[in-house]
Amino acid sequence: MYNRYIPPPKGSQPAVPTASVQLNSNYNKPPSTLSNDESERATVAAQSRKLLFDDNDFPATSHKPNRDIDELLTGTVTSEKELKETPKAPQKTENDSRGHKEKALGELPGEPKQKKQKRGDNQEQGVESAPKREKKKAKKPKNDGIEDGEDEVRKRHRTVFEKVQKAVQAKPDASQIAEEESGPEEEEEVHDLAPIPQPDPVVFDESKITYDSLPPWLSSPIRVTRETRCSFADLGIAPKSASLLQSKGFQDAFAVQAVAIPMLTPVVDRQGDVVISAPTGSGKTLSYVLPMVRDISQGLITRMRGIIIVPTRDLVPQVHATCEACASAFAVDKRKRVKVGTAVGSHSLEKERKQIMKEEQKYDPAGYDKYMARQRRLVSLDSSDDEEDDPSGDNPDDGTRPLPYHVVVKSPDVDILICTPGRLVEHIKKTKGFTLDYVRWLVVDEADKLLAQDYQQWLGVVMEKLSTTKLSYRDFPNSNKTGPRKVILSATMTRDLSLLNGLKLSRPRLVVLEGTKSGEHLLPSSLKEYAIKVRDPGLKPLYLVDLLAHITPITPQAPHHSKSRKKAKSVSESESSSSDADSLSDSDSSSSSDSDSSSSSDSDSSDTEQHGKKQLQKSFQTTVLIFTKSNEAALRLSRLLSILTPEFAPLIGTLTSSTKTSKRTHILGDFARGKLRILVASDLVSRGIDLANLDHVVNYDLPTNETSYVHRVGRTARAGKEGHAWTLYEHAQGRRFWRDFVGQGEGAATDIVRSRKVERLQIGSADLTKENDDKQLPVPFEEGRIKAYEDALEQLGKEARG
Numbered sequence: 153m154y155n156r157y158i159p160p161p162k163g164s165q166p167a168v169p170t171a172s173v174q175l176n177s178n179y180n181k182p183p184s185t186l187s188n189d190e191s192e193r194a195t196v197a198a199q200s201r202k203l204l205f206d207d208n209d210f211p212a213t214s215h216k217p218n219r220d221i222d223e224l225l226t227g228t229v230t231s232e233k234e235l236k237e238t239p240k241a242p243q244k245t246e247n248d249s250r251g252h253k254e255k256a257l258g259e260l261p262g263e264p265k266q267k268k269q270k271r272g273d274n275q276e277q278g279v280e281s282a283p284k285r286e287k288k289k290a291k292k293p294k295n296d297g298i299e300d301g302e303d304e305v306r307k308r309h310r311t312v313f314e315k316v317q318k319a320v321q322a323k324p325d326a327s328q329i330a331e332e333e334s335g336p337e338e339e340e341e342v343h344d345l346a347p348i349p350q351p352d353p354v355v356f357d358e359s360k361i362t363y364d365s366l367p368p369w370l371s372s373p374i375r376v377t378r379e380t381r382c383s384f385a386d387l388g389i390a391p392k393s394a395s396l397l398q399s400k401g402f403q404d405a406f407a408v409q410a411v412a413i414p415m416l417t418p419v420v421d422r423q424g425d426v427v428i429s430a431p432t433g434s435g436k437t438l439s440y441v442l443p444m445v446r447d448i449s450q451g452l453i454t455r456m457r458g459i460i461i462v463p464t465r466d467l468v469p470q471v472h473a474t475c476e477a478c479a480s481a482f483a484v485d486k487r488k489r490v491k492v493g494t495a496v497g498s499h500s501l502e503k504e505r506k507q508i509m510k511e512e513q514k515y516d517p518a519g520y521d522k523y524m525a526r527q528r529r530l531v532s533l534d535s536s537d538d539e540e541d542d543p544s545g546d547n548p549d550d551g552t553r554p555l556p557y558h559v560v561v562k563s564p565d566v567d568i569l570i571c572t573p574g575r576l577v578e579h580i581k582k583t584k585g586f587t588l589d590y591v592r593w594l595v596v597d598e599a600d601k602l603l604a605q606d607y608q609q610w611l612g613v614v615m616e617k618l619s620t621t622k623l624s625y626r627d628f629p630n631s632n633k634t635g636p637r638k639v640i641l642s643a644t645m646t647r648d649l650s651l652l653n654g655l656k657l658s659r660p661r662l663v664v665l666e667g668t669k670s671g672e673h674l675l676p677s678s679l680k681e682y683a684i685k686v687r688d689p690g691l692k693p694l695y696l697v698d699l700l701a702h703i704t705p706i707t708p709q710a711p712h713h714s715k716s717r718k719k720a721k722s723v724s725e726s727e728s729s730s731s732d733a734d735s736l737s738d739s740d741s742s743s744s745s746d747s748d749s750s751s752s753s754d755s756d757s758s759d760t761e762q763h764g765k766k767q768l769q770k771s772f773q774t775t776v777l778i779f780t781k782s783n784e785a786a787l788r789l790s791r792l793l794s795i796l797t798p799e800f801a802p803l804i805g806t807l808t809s810s811t812k813t814s815k816r817t818h819i820l821g822d823f824a825r826g827k828l829r830i831l832v833a834s835d836l837v838s839r840g841i842d843l844a845n846l847d848h849v850v851n852y853d854l855p856t857n858e859t860s861y862v863h864r865v866g867r868t869a870r871a872g873k874e875g876h877a878w879t880l881y882e883h884a885q886g887r888r889f890w891r892d893f894v895g896q897g898e899g900a901a902t903d904i905v906r907s908r909k910v911e912r913l914q915i916g917s918a919d920l921t922k923e924n925d926d927k928q929l930p931v932p933f934e935e936g937r938i939k940a941y942e943d944a945l946e947q948l949g950k951e952a953r954g
């Protein structure tokens with residue numbers, strides 16, 4: 153910061169008298185006690201004083217001092233001659249501002265020269281000043297003849313004295329000027345001009361966003377208790393539609409639906425955009441599909457009015473099914489009024505265009521003439537000319553020919569499009585007539601994932617398309633507002649404003665379930681979590697086999713297992729063991745042994761196999777989803793499990809991102825139908841997938857972060873049903889698991905909020921028991937099992953080598 157001169161307010165006492173008091177106080181001090189500055193000041197002041205006040209220095213009859221004083225007080229000279237005699241102030245030429253100030257203050261005779269001498273700036277001038285003083289003294293006798301008597305002189309002296317006193321009080325004296333002009337403080341010279349104010353230096357704010365800096369809509373969300381339930385009729389859904397929803401399994405609205413549906417129902421004074429952060433399986437899909445389909449079902453013309461973006465292809469059919477359920481709930485005369493399409497990239501772009509685009513003949517004679525002219529040119533000219541003429545690249549000969557005086561207009565043939573972001577961008581850029589002009593609903597599901605990975609810059613492309621509004625195209629019926637309505641959802645909603653800002657939300661509101669703050673991830677209350685320490689990572693697959701034995705209600709017949717399975721059941725504290733399982737295990741055992749035994753004929757063998765598989769499926773009532781860290785790990789583990797537990801092999805499926813989409817759909821279908829009971833998967837299916845009645849999730853490999861943990865374990869315990877999540881962790885991973893995912897131990901910090909504690913279990917010699925560190929068991933597998941495991945690894949290696 154700089155020192156600024158602040159002029160005193162008008163009418164206030166000037167600051168100068170203070171300085172004069174200081175100066176005066178030095179008069180009485182012996183010179184030896186004064187500092188250099190002070191003694192300088194005292195000398196100048198004494199000279200002034202002597203010049204002004206000391207009667208003894210001047211004869212009573214002398215007029216010279218009086219005249220000097222007059223000049224001093226008025227700063228003027230009265231004749232040309234005197235003007236010449238008056239020493240010129242050298243400062244004026246040297247420094248305008250200083251000269252100006254001295255003039256304003258009243259220049260002391262000879263003062264500038266003394267100052268120059270002191271500073272050594274102008275020695276010559278200082279030398280010259282002495283003869284001038286002599287000259288002045290020599291002039292004194294000239295005035296001697298004008299005496300009017302002693303009294304008059306004294307009277308005049310007193311008057312002058314009083315004037316000088318006033319002047320001294322009102323103005324800084326010469327010694328102060330000397331002090332200001334000399335030495336290092338020269339730059340702080342007092343003058344009337346204030347320095348030009350400079351802007352403060354820019355300080356970059358590098359602070360991170362905290363809870364305090366969140367906007368009110370994020371820091372003060374709308375909260376709803378988990379237990380909230382209400383009928384769809386109470387939410388304003390027509391009774392007929394409500395009963396149709398009931399027939400589809402949607403009896404009552406879940407908590408998040410009870411809040412979101414009224415918020416999203418278009419009303420006259422439409423509310424802003426809606427952001428929903430609610431646990432996995434809490435019914436977020438229906439919460440936006442229902443109001444959206446209801447709104448769009450009121451339109452008579454098919455226009456693409458809604459877009460739902462999801463991060464993976466596998467989620468598209470699932471959302472499609474919910475949309476179709478709602479479309480039939482709002483059908484009129486059993487005719488659905490909402491057309492739902494998908495764009496996922498599993499087909500060629502052209503094939504997809506045929507599914508989601510339509511062509512219409514529109515009367516347009518001018519357009520038709522243009523078309524015909526193009527056709528003629530196409531015949532007569534070479535194709536390069538045609539390409540120039542048609543920047544879209546579409547061959548005019550392609551597609552439907554227009555009727556006379558008509559043109560063919562292409563446009564989306566869906567009311568709602570469910571898509572992945574990459575495919576949406578492809579259509580926007582490459583499909584003629586694919587317009588977002590009518591879109592008034594934009595849903596971004598699994599928003600944190602979609603925003604964190606900006607696939608093909610989808611966000612910028614889509615936002616740009618939505619920013620244009622043609623007259624009334626995006627209007628909601630009976631609403632005073634226009635423009636797209638945005639619904640943003642996730643079980644692990646980001647509070648990163650830099651990401652959310654990209655969505656250009658308008659007056660957003662956040663909905664969360666009671667008991668969470670924004671940024672926290674609530675687990676389903678019906679979820680039970682368990683943690684199992686793997687004491688020997690080299691034998692980890694055997695831990696999994698024992699865990700499966702524990703959670704499945706059947707007893708495989710493999711000799712190295714039978715003993716441990718029996719024990720597992722007898723000691724089991726698990727919920728999934730049942731007496732049914734015991735009885736079924738026998739039949740299963742027999743059927744399996746049938747399949748194992750050599751058969752008399754191939755058909756017999758195949759029949760027995762089929763029979764055995766069916767029995768197995770029947771008996772294997774539970775379902776398990778096992779997560780690994782990568783595609784490769786999933787494939788390897790899946791095969792290893794089949795070798796280690798051949799009786800389970802027909803029930804095991806594998807899902808990775810390298811699996812073909814059609815095969816993925818097939819596997820998910822088989823799992824839903826109960827043909828498969830165990831799925832080994834990469835994180836591909838950790839988000840959003842709604843696997844019907846999934847009982848168990850196993851984290852065979854630890855998830856990479858807490859968000860991934862929430863989504864993985866959230867594949868079970870959905871829609872209020874019970875579910876179990878099992879996590880296997882190795883010694884080296886224990887600290888991270890308990891600290892980051894559970895929130896226990898040193899430096900514990902987790903955003904995961906759960907209703908019950910995570911239970912520690914250990915795989916004992918044959919069963920799962922509560923872990924007790926005082927009584928840690930040695931590696932719990934018999935020699936025979938370890939040998940079988942080694943053989944299985946060898947077989948796997950051989951298969952891998954081909």
Ligand SMILES: Nc1ncnc2c1ncn2[C@@H]1O[C@H](COP(=O)(O)OP(=O)(O)OP(=O)(O)O)[C@@H](O)[C@H]1O
Nearest residue numbers: 402403404405406432433434435436437643840871
């Ligand atoms: N009102 C309802 N009544 C009964 N079942 C419902 C209701 N709403 C949703 N469900 C069912 O609950 C399950 C979970 O719903 P949904 O897939 O919408 O959850 P989600 O909150 O989107 O979960 P995720 O965050 O994992 O994607 C689905 O099987 C769905 O059919």
